[in-house]
Amino acid sequence: MTAASLSLKAALSQVGADVDRRLDKFLAIPDDPRADLYRAMRHAAIGGGKRLRPLLVFATARLFAVDRDCAGRVATAIECIHVYSLIHDDLPAMDDDDMRRGKPTVHKAFDEATAILAGDCLHALAFEILADPLTHPDPFVRSELVLDLARSAGPSGMAGGQAMDLEAEKSTFDLPTVTRLQAMKTGALIACSVEAGAILGKVPPEGRVGLRGYARDMGLAFQIADDILDVEGDEAAVGKKLGKDEGAGKETFLSLLGLDRARAQARMLVDQAIQHLQHFGPEADLLRDIARFTLERDR
Template sequence: MAAPAADDGRFEAALRQCAREVERMLDLLLPRPEGPEAQLAEAMRYAALGGGKRFRPFLVCQSAAIFDVNIESALRAAAAAECVHIYSLIHDDLPCMDDDDLRHGAPTVHRKFDEATAVLTGDALLTLAFDILGDTDTHERARVRIELVRRLAAAAGARGMVGGQMIDLASEGKALDMNGVTRLHQLKTGALISFCCEAGAVLGRASPEGLQALHAYAHDLGLAYQIADDLLDVEGDAATLGKTAGKDVAAGKATFVSILGVDRARAQARMLADQAVQHLDLFDERADLLRLAPHFVITRRN
């Protein structure tokens, strides 16, 4: 099934609606600032409720919709994924990592508060994610909750985001080849995107074929997303991006753009986006918004 028309406004309207619903769920799940640890709760809420496209939660909700998953269950899993994503951004922004001052156009957590608070805020959001997934409100079946926890732990850990960040730090000033850059971003960016695309299938107790189709879709989507990020780092500006532009070049990092050049990188992103859509042929029109997501990813401006 081909991707539906991308210019009818449905996708961005659905993305905004999902962002509002995820924001509502996060507001309910995040602790309130009170007691001697109030600053931690304040920082968690500052980071988690500070805007953003909520693209990863959107993937959770749309994959769940294919299998008729209860929307509140989907939103809880989506909120858990977003907590992990936000934790990773807080830690990535630290001076010992990427040393960024801006996120979504606002001061990063370590600039708004301090470095110690930023570390603890990231830790608290990461652990909150597993608290959310382990609750019976997310799914009545323990086996489903355990599978969600297992998959998110794998996506976030040494063989996922954290491993990718280690490669990223170790590769500064080094000449990674295409395989090395691909491996880096499959872990740092792609692993969490894969979890988000597969979470709905886990919640919906989908067939192995359905789960594999979403895994393959996520693989291509994640690489297309990262190529688009690399292009934005070269071509964007801080006002549009809401974060510092040109950081990869300044740090001497190998990227898809530094290896392929702008034109070939853009062509590779388009190819991956088209390929991602083809993996959804197994599903009916309930996957139409997922079919539009790859086009959104490679044409976004921030």
């Protein structure tokens, strides 16, 4: 294990613990009939996942000397959106998955109605966290964070990409369409995570161009790696059912490019992502390590 991947692992586990600690407070189980709802949110949100998006928030925030507590709250909000999307994607009417992050999915551990509502609650909670003055004293920053996250999560971002993914089972998508689908479905929230650190640092939009380029290329590389894991990964390590894209007859980067070209494309995208960070010094090494990690990960 290289020094870089060691420090990345340490950063991931530190960020995971930070987000878990915050979620534990936000999702304290109330002594009323909503207890199961909160248990379901905790089941899905606490103690699992790669915490890639929170790490990206922290890694970018550190470039601009952002307060760690602000970054932690924003990281938690974005993770709430990610977790809600996983809960809803796993539902029987969607991907119909029984396992997620090595545990039963929410509708399996609880029931479908609770899963739908747990997702809806985490969705709202994300915006409640961002708009709270505790997240940042400047209301302009809070409002920008909300706008960026809402766009990244909605019909032009994550949820829109998920809708395209549903269509992918019925149509045959070409490479530009698959690229757009993935840029929306997973790329938008990854880009939002990177951008949020810069918004917290009050970097104006024109100062975020390099970071946006980094996020775009890293997000695509991440998705290609995901497609490869879906075919070549180990279910126990990944913690969910694999081989589903092929079973559903969906075109992916892998089916369109083949394994060798897909791997080469991912490597090229990682190099490009790192290139976008050229104006930053060693303070951006964590972002560089994260980009490289997308190729090495086994889950």
